[in-house]
Amino acid sequence: MRRRWPPLALLAAMIGMWALIVRAAHVPDYLFPTPSSVASSLAGDSGLLGRATLVTMREIVLGYLLAVAVALAIAVVLHFSAALRRALLPLLVLSQTVPTVLLAPILSILLGYGIEPKLIVVAVVCFFPIVVNAVDGLRSADPELIRMMWTLHGDRLSIFRRVELPGALPAIFSGARIAATYAAVGAVFGEWAGSSNGLGFVILQAQPALETARIFAAVLILSTLALCLYALVTVAERLLVPWQPEAHHA
């Protein structure tokens, strides 16, 4: 708890400054709303925002899980095949240079307005840091450990299961934590390319109506969702990597 209060205090101070400046300069609400009008939008539009949150949360969580599964599968394949690693890794890097904003509409055309294109956009945004960290983590196993395993009835599979994979978990979780912060953005991109619900859709609708406070409220919820996902990943890391000294956790 002690570690949490400095960022919270800073956040409170920034919100206070925001309220003061907006009031003192008489900025109209549709240009830049006060914290209190954002709060009243949260309360007043709670039905709309609640439904949208559920939709977006589903996209974030399922898309993220898809990213983790695909990333780990790719990492294991790349780990076991040097030829595939040489062939596929540059292509994966290339895939990251395609702007997601452009990918999303193409996926919408291909797959329609359902949840599938959103999951894919979230997964595309999230999988890369996990793959890169997992491949590095798997390859960084201590060669002396591996030599020792060979003399202890070890084979390729037992070395992977008992040395390389557990040893790579901290690196995998580093990638997974970075990816967790991308997931919400991916869901919004996916919704902007074509959707009829979700927080991204709410933002899109509120913009021409100059419902700026509602946009802020939606963004606030998106940030909270991303933060919750990050926290969940951190908790999972503590459960699955209990041998890591506490200092390594953010």
Next chain:
Amino acid sequence: MVETHVLPPGRSGLAVAAGGVVRVLGGKRVLNGVDLQVPASGRVGIVGRSGAGKSTLLSLVAGLAEPDDGGVSVDGETSPAGRLARCALMPQRDCLLPWRSALDNAALALENAGLPRGEARRRAAPLFARLGLAGSEQLRPAKLSGGMRQRVAFLRTLLADKPVLLLDEPFGALDAITRAELQEWLADALATEPRTVLLVTHDVEEALLLCERVLVLGGGRIVAELEVDVTRDAPRREVVTSPAFLELRERALETIG
């Protein structure tokens, strides 16, 4: 229970035999015609300066590498896989897996051999009590002292149930007092669980205390061979200060140069 291995009588009664072994690493002949013979259940020490090729020799015996010339056999097996199947290596660093408890680290080879974890634990546990490690079974390596970690690493090597143990500077990273303690512990452990041992160390005293024969490796060859015929029943301090022990030590140090 770990059963003591009864070695099939090799053609020559030798557990480890090497003849004219040459190994070139980075253009340098690290080993340049090494001959080595370890009788079954014998304990042979190899001493030499750092970089004399001691660890390289162990890798060749273990089947982790092949000599560029000459031949190595373990129990008459000359193929790398055959040697690997008969040797267990204890590296200088304990190489314990940080995510496994002491017991699960010790039982690693049993799990690798295909035993379910529960069964592997059940077989490893009695050795903890027998070799003075009772109470530390559930601790992770981070909670163990350096000496304890080496003991667990040795149990792990023992539990691989291989006829030949290759110990590569097993106590090199420990302080002098802990090292002396562990040397005695190892001697006791090997008395309960006899194996063929090839011990590599830069500590001449350690080799003389633990081995029946000590070879000095220098310039890529065995340059001296010492039969250790001193009695080791007396307390350590008396042994290491006895004239016979001191003379052997002097001869070994002289040939190391």
